[in-house]
Amino acid sequence: MSDRATRAVVVDDSHFMRTLLSDMLEDGDVTVVDTAANGAEAVAAVREHRPDVVTMDLQMPEVDGLEAVERIMDDKPTPILMLSAHTADGADVTFEALEKGAVDFFTKPGGEVSTRMSSKEDQLVRKVKAVAEADVSGRGAVAVDSTGGSAAGSVATDTREYRDGATVVIASSTGGPTVVESLVGSLPxxxxxxxxxxxxxxDAFTSRFADRLDAASEYDVSEATGGDRIGGGEVLVAPGGKHLVVAxxxxxxxxxxxxEDPPEHGVRPAADVTMRSAAETVDGPLVGVVLTGMGADGAAGAEAVHDADGHVLAQDESSSAVFGMPKRAIERGCVDDVLAAGDLPGGILDAVKLEVNA
Structure with a gap:
């Protein structure tokens, strides 16, 4: 994107929220080119103004946020940031929106109409600007088949043997939930x-995210609760608001x-914490994976994995919604392979396969 101000359309059925969100964005040098009170108006506004980003409410009359996302992505693909209630029900609907093409979400503190949004102004502006940078042209669900490879180059696993006790640590942020779901769901x-x-x-979202991964995967997936012991065939998801440490x-x-140590890179959980502790503790094969996301989390952790003789993979730019995290890891010189999202499962399996001497 050029140096011009980010251009946004704000969609919310509450006049108060439309005004509040518009003022917050304008204060952060984001130009609000139009607002909409429902999904139908949102589609028309996007068609007319071609904004860089849309902030989309979920619950609206006539045409709700889910249908609006689908229509926009079919008509004029545009980066969309969902504004979601901080509830379990809000999480379920938000994940549906991500499946339909939304890039990321931002939770409203205090409910659908919230005067507490003002306290989140800086975070909202940063998130809107990051989502505006996402490339949504031609993006869809990551095509991964059950053999652990992309549709373009699947990896046969039926004759494969793997090294015992392999550990994989996945770092993901903006644009990542659907990638993680496809990746974990494809691991044999x-x-x-x-x-x-x-x-x-x-925190209201990570337990639902773990449930979704569990339903999509052959592995047993759960949200970490503290003191968990994880063996082969199991996946732990770091809970929102807490760092996950390999002890x-x-x-x-x-x-x-x-x-609940202080956030790193402004986030908790931070992948750097988990990766560093894994690098210090794990005595078997170790793979670090850095996926799409804004910021630098995962880069120092990936370097720690590399320095511990682990294998590091990063998602490539073309398949990343936001190339910040993978780029930072690549710049450190610690990444072994840069792969498209659909090829990451095969990359993990290649890293843990048992070498057989001819």
Whole structure:
């Protein structure tokens, strides 16, 4: 994007919220070119103004946020930031919006109409500007088949043998939930991996995210609760608001704990915390994966994995909604392979396969 101000359309059925959000964005040098009170108006505003980004409410009369996302992505693909209630029900609908093409979401503190939004002005402006940078042209669900490879180059796994006790740590942020779901859902159970997922999202959302991964995967997926022990074929998701730490390893299992130490890079959970602790503790094969996201989280952790003789993968720019996190890791010189989202499962399996001498 050029140096010109980011141009936004604000969509919310509350006149108060439209005014509040517009004022917050304008204060942050985001130009609000139009507002809309429902999904139908949003589609028309996008068609007329071609904004860089849309902030989209979920619950609206006539045409709701879900249908509006679908229509916009079919008509004039545009980066969309969902504004979601900080509730479990809000999480479920938000994940549906991400499946339909929305890039990311921002939770409203205090409900649908919230005077507390003003306290989140800086975070909202940063998120809107980051989402505006996303390339949504031709983006869709990551095509990954059950053999652990992309549709373009699948990896046969039926004759593959894997190294024992392999651990995978995944770092993900903006644009990441659908990528993580496709990646974890494609890992074959016979690889017997221990997988830790750090996805930047609030606490009301991570438990629902773990449920979605569990439904999509052959692995047993749960949200970390503190003191968990994870073995092969299991996935732990870091809960919103807490860092996930690998505290010990032995007997083929990892012992984990949670803490509320200060955020790193402005986020908690931070992937750097999990990756560093894994690099210090894990005694078997270790793979670090840095996916799409804004900021620098995961770069220092990836370097720690690399320095511990682990293998580091990064999502490539063309398949990343926001190339910030992978780019920072690549710039550190610690990334072994840069792969499209659909090729990451095969990259993980290549890193943990058992080498057989001819």
């Amino acid at each position: 159970r016979d690889a017997d991996l221990r997988v830790l997922v750090v996805q930047h999202m609030p 010990g390893a032995g007997g083929g299992r990892l012992r984990t704990k949670l803490n």
